[in-house]
Amino acid sequence: MSSDTQGAVGQSVLRREDDYLLRGQGRFVDDLPTPLNTLHLAFVLSPYAHARITSIDTSAALALDGVVDVLTGADLAAMVKPIAAQIELPGYSFNTRDVLAVDEVRFAGEAVAVVVAESQYLAEDGIELVEVDYEPLPAVTDIHEATDPAAPQVNPTVPGNVYFEGRFATEGVAAGFDTAAHVISEDFNSNRVTAVPIEPRGCLAVPEQPANLVFYSSTQIHHLLRTALAEFLDVAESNLRVVVPDVGGGFGIKAALYPEEFVCAALALRLRRPVKWIQDRYGALLTDVHARDNHYRVEAAIDDDGIVLALRAEIRTNGGAYSALPFGCTLETTGGARMIVGPYRITEYEYTATAVATHTAPVLAYRGVAQPVCFMAIEGIMDRIARRLGLDPAEVRLRNMVPTAELPWTNIVGVRYDTGSFVESLEMAMEMANYDEFRASQAQGRLVDGKYRGIGICSFTEVSGTGAPGWRARGLTRLPGFDSGTVKVEPTGKVTAFVSHAHSGQGHFTTFAQVVADALGARLEDVTVVEGDTAAGPYGTNTFASRSAVTGGGALIRASEKARLKLARIAAFMLESTPEDIVVSDGRMHVAGVPSRALSFQEVAETAYAMNTSDLPEGESFGIEETDFYDPPLVTMANATHIAQVAVDAADGTVDIEGYVVVHDCGRVINPMIVDGQVMGGVAQGIGEALMEEFVYDPDGGVRTATLMDYLLPSSVDVPNYQIAHIESPSIDTVGGFKGVGEGGLIGAVAALVNAVADALSDLDVNVNTKPLRPALLSRLIREAGG
Amino acid sequence: MTDEVEVTVTVNGRTRQSRVEPRRLLVDYLRHDLGLTGAHIGCEQGVCGACTVLLDGRTARSCLHFAVTVDGSDIRTVEDLADLDELHPIQEMFHQKHALQCGFCTPGFLLTAVELLERTADPDEATIREALMNNVCRCTGYANIVDAVAEAAVELRRGHGA
Numbered sequence: 001m002s003s004d005t006q007g008a009v010g011q012s013v014l015r016r017e018d019d020y021l022l023r024g025q026g027r028f029v030d031d032l033p034t035p036l037n038t039l040h041l042a043f044v045l046s047p048y049a050h051a052r053i054t055s056i057d058t059s060a061a062l063a064l065d066g067v068v069d070v071l072t073g074a075d076l077a078a079m080v081k082p083i084a085a086q087i088e089l090p091g092y093s094f095n096t097r098d099v100l101a102v103d104e105v106r107f108a109g110e111a112v113a114v115v116v117a118e119s120q121y122l123a124e125d126g127i128e129l130v131e132v133d134y135e136p137l138p139a140v141t142d143i144h145e146a147t148d149p150a151a152p153q154v155n156p157t158v159p160g161n162v163y164f165e166g167r168f169a170t171e172g173v174a175a176g177f178d179t180a181a182h183v184i185s186e187d188f189n190s191n192r193v194t195a196v197p198i199e200p201r202g203c204l205a206v207p208e209q210p211a212n213l214v215f216y217s218s219t220q221i222h223h224l225l226r227t228a229l230a231e232f233l234d235v236a237e238s239n240l241r242v243v244v245p246d247v248g249g250g251f252g253i254k255a256a257l258y259p260e261e262f263v264c265a266a267l268a269l270r271l272r273r274p275v276k277w278i279q280d281r282y283g284a285l286l287t288d289v290h291a292r293d294n295h296y297r298v299e300a301a302i303d304d305d306g307i308v309l310a311l312r313a314e315i316r317t318n319g320g321a322y323s324a325l326p327f328g329c330t331l332e333t334t335g336g337a338r339m340i341v342g343p344y345r346i347t348e349y350e351y352t353a354t355a356v357a358t359h360t361a362p363v364l365a366y367r368g369v370a371q372p373v374c375f376m377a378i379e380g381i382m383d384r385i386a387r388r389l390g391l392d393p394a395e396v397r398l399r400n401m402v403p404t405a406e407l408p409w410t411n412i413v414g415v416r417y418d419t420g421s422f423v424e425s426l427e428m429a430m431e432m433a434n435y436d437e438f439r440a441s442q443a444q445g446r447l448v449d450g451k452y453r454g455i456g457i458c459s460f461t462e463v464s465g466t467g468a469p470g471w472r473a474r475g476l477t478r479l480p481g482f483d484s485g486t487v488k489v490e491p492t493g494k495v496t497a498f499v500s501h502a503h504s505g506q507g508h509f510t511t512f513a514q515v516v517a518d519a520l521g522a523r524l525e526d527v528t529v530v531e532g533d534t535a536a537g538p539y540g541t542n543t544f545a546s547r548s549a550v551t552g553g554g555a556l557i558r559a560s561e562k563a564r565l566k567l568a569r570i571a572a573f574m575l576e577s578t579p580e581d582i583v584v585s586d587g588r589m590h591v592a593g594v595p596s597r598a599l600s601f602q603e604v605a606e607t608a609y610a611m612n613t614s615d616l617p618e619g620e621s622f623g624i625e626e627t628d629f630y631d632p633p634l635v636t637m638a639n640a641t642h643i644a645q646v647a648v649d650a651a652d653g654t655v656d657i658e659g660y661v662v663v664h665d666c667g668r669v670i671n672p673m674i675v676d677g678q679v680m681g682g683v684a685q686g687i688g689e690a691l692m693e694e695f696v697y698d699p700d701g702g703v704r705t706a707t708l709m710d711y712l713l714p715s716s717v718d719v720p721n722y723q724i725a726h727i728e729s730p731s732i733d734t735v736g737g738f739k740g741v742g743e744g745g746l747i748g749a750v751a752a753l754v755n756a757v758a759d760a761l762s763d764l765d766v767n768v769n770t771k772p773l774r775p776a777l778l779s780r781l782i783r784e785a786g787g
Numbered sequence: 788m789t790d791e792v793e794v795t796v797t798v799n800g801r802t803r804q805s806r807v808e809p810r811r812l813l814v815d816y817l818r819h820d821l822g823l824t825g826a827h828i829g830c831e832q833g834v835c836g837a838c839t840v841l842l843d844g845r846t847a848r849s850c851l852h853f854a855v856t857v858d859g860s861d862i863r864t865v866e867d868l869a870d871l872d873e874l875h876p877i878q879e880m881f882h883q884k885h886a887l888q889c890g891f892c893t894p895g896f897l898l899t900a901v902e903l904l905e906r907t908a909d910p911d912e913a914t915i916r917e918a919l920m921n922n923v924c925r926c927t928g929y930a931n932i933v934d935a936v937a938e939a940a941v942e943l944r945r946g947h948g949a
Binding site: 014015017018019021022023024025026027028030031121195196197198199200246247248249251278280281504505506507673674676677680681682683684685707708709713715716717719721722745 | 865889925
């Protein structure tokens with residue numbers, strides 16, 4: 001039996017999602033029809049970063065007509081257990097969070113009470129009437145000050161405000177530094193940002209029979225959410241159904257489990273009425289998980305040729321006030337420590353990686369996780385090596401990269417790079433960016449027409465498709481890794497494919513149909529994809545960390561192959577042939593070499609469903625519905641090179657991006673149009689992170705960036721036209737050969753832009769080691785350097 | 788709570804008479820009273836543009852207006868752009884050029900593009916980027932949206948659609 005390659009995979013198939021979204025018929029959580037008796041929630045948020053709650057007077061709110069109830073931390077504690085991330089790392093300080101603060105608040109924005117009312121307007125009226133008395137306490141927000149012995153303690157079970165400290169060293173690190181011709185060291189400072197999907201978070205809990213609760217949430221992790229609701233609400237998981245409607249962007253921040261979800265579900269069960277909560281932007285900025293408040297101290301021992309002999313990294317990440325679910329406050333810490341070696345042949349390596357607690361919003365996943373910062377650091381080091389030795393930055397990278405001929409290659413922390421194109425992607429990007437010509441033009445001076453011109457490179461590896469072993473290596477023993485697919489050939493011959501993912505704009509309905517069409521031998525238009533519903537298809541780990549193509553694609557290929565085998569067995573029986581001789585292609589099956597002896601999917605399916613007079617082969621079960629699971633290896637490593645060309649205005653410090661090149665390698669590409677879209681969107685977010693976005697706390701923990709007028713996002717005039725090319729190095733370790741692509745755009749953009757600005761200003765005596773590179777900072781640096 | 792007052796507006800060509808609280812936002816009125824959920828709420832601060840509608844032919848943030856203050860107005864929302872069989876040329880180009888991912892901000896971009904192309908038949912890239920700069924998209928990186936609007940302008944000049 002065989003399947004003709006139809007080649008749906010690899011085509012820029014236009015998206016099925018578009019038509020209804022373009023018509024305004026998207027069904028985001030706040031668009032869902034709600035029963036007339038739906039109750040609405042609004043949360044009272046603490047304005048203080050650290051305070052004792054001395055009293056909460058709910059009487060005025062309760063007296064308001066239309067307010068059904070007002071609950072505080074103690075009330076919810078009776079309904080929901082304290083929530084906690086399960087991290088199993090030696091020395092990790094376990095800590096829990098009450099879904100509404102009890103007695104003490106630990107970051108500005110932490111909820112202290114919830115108002116339940118007949119409408120959203122009334123719920124918001126209610127929160128104005130809740131009188132909370134706080135006794136403000138000293139707060140700490142800075143990652144360095146947090147571990148000062150005099151610093152206020154954030155969490156009673158996190159001594160010294162250290163959640164975790166990880167250490168690793170190979171034997172020859174000290175020798176590497178002793179014998180080095182040069183040691184290059186630098187501090188890199190990264191600003192706190194948050195993802196800001198344009199759709200805020202929200203959920204709608206509807207008590208129903210026979211499932212006790214249908215829970216709609218703007219989440220990326222429906223199965224993990226359902227399990228957590230069952231655990232912390234102490235209800236049977238089988239009585240919960242979690243459904244993900246359309247989600248208006250996730251970018252990782254919707255792959256967290258949030259207190260509001262537990263409160264909403266608990267109240268719907270308690271009050272026996274539908275309960276809805278829709279976040280506002282103020283709440284989103286304050287309480288969505290944050291990211292990137294990191295400090296890296298990196299030292300490289302190098303020889304006279306610029307070859308790195310040994311690398312040391314001291315990494316400190318801000319975990320915020322609580323270890324957020326499900327990945328915990330060590331996500332950035334272990335991530336940066338493990339990923340910083342990138343595409344380079346680093347053979348001696350030592351790190352200390354510390355996660356600290358502060359009175360700030362919890363930190364978890366945002367597109368790229370630690371990688372935008374660890375590559376800002378290692379790529380910044382590569383440029384500093386070049387400047388020290390008078391070499392070209394590209395040349396330094398090429399000398400240190402693992403060449404393709406040496407792949408598969410296992411890096412110093414045990415991650416296998418099965419295939420890739422580190423050197424080729426850099427060389428191709430240089431060509432596309434006219435790199436050599438640009439360098440030649442710089443010889444006449446970087447300051448032209450009042451602007452300093454520079455070019456910056458980021459060559460990087462991109463973690464995707466992490467399997468269970470990868471999570472175990474980072475202490476996440478309760479995070480599965482696998483995903484599932486079910487492929488069902490219906491009686492009419494049409495195909496329904498269920499997959500344990502949930503989209504937030506990635507185009508899964510289109511791309512997974514392409515994968516199934518090829519693997520099953522079906523016509524693309526006959527395949528419909530269903531996802532984002534715990535009642536439809538088996539369990540999975542869901543959609544974050546650039547997983548879906550690798551894990552969902554792999555699971556669907558396996559399930560499709562099983563379904564194809566069954567189709568072939570039945571067809572062979574009907575055609576009096578053998579399964580091995582049946583060719584499945586384009587929604588039909590025929591005997592090899594005899595195209596006229598053929599059956600359609602429908603004709604075979606009718607036999608499987610006993611809807612005709614044909615018999616099933618002996619021992620064959622009814623229906624055609626096959627399930628399989630796929631757990632990828634440790635991680636699936638994609639790679640890319642970004643090159644940014646910038647002009648920094650000498651007078652006002654503004655940065656114009658005059659050229660932007662990406663050469664990306666995500667293995668076998670399912671849909672080039674969608675891959676390009678992922679890259680471009682990521683680059684725009686990276687531009688925001690490198691040049692403008694910053695979430696700012698006052699020293700006492702108050703929030704300065706509580707609106708989108710203060711937290712700046714890139715717009716259409718802030719981004720360039722992108723030149724994108726692909727190299728395809730199919731993974732040999734994964735089913736399907738796919739590697740992930742969701743995060744690379746952002747990862748590469750940050751370091752490429754920071755390096756480009758540093759290069760532009762390299763004739764001045766300034767050190768560019770901090771982001772965001774806003775005009776105020778750059779104009780000050782230029783002024784101080786006399787430029 | 789305040790007493791409700793009467794408001795009469797024309798929405799997508801149909802006259803609607805309703806009683807609403809004076810504080811009811813236009814976007815809530817459209818979404819939850821009339822069921823036109825295409826306009827989305829991204830910030831309620833007038834920054835993101837996801838709630839953009841056409842108010843007497845001009846783009847407006849429906850989160851910054853009360854329903855009562857637009858009494859007597861003509862409102863057009865994203866639901867009015869396509870007919871049952873065919874998308875509006877701007878919508879069709881958004882599809883062709885992959886100018887949307889999650890689709891949450893898209894209705895606002897479409898109406899902003901409608902306004903631009905009604906006024907400027909042949910905009911250059913800089914003009915398009917400037918016209919779109921007050922709508923935020925977090926998914927696409929904007930390039931495909933700019934392309935889609937430019938291509939839609941070509942289509943509209945050829946006389947397809949209105």
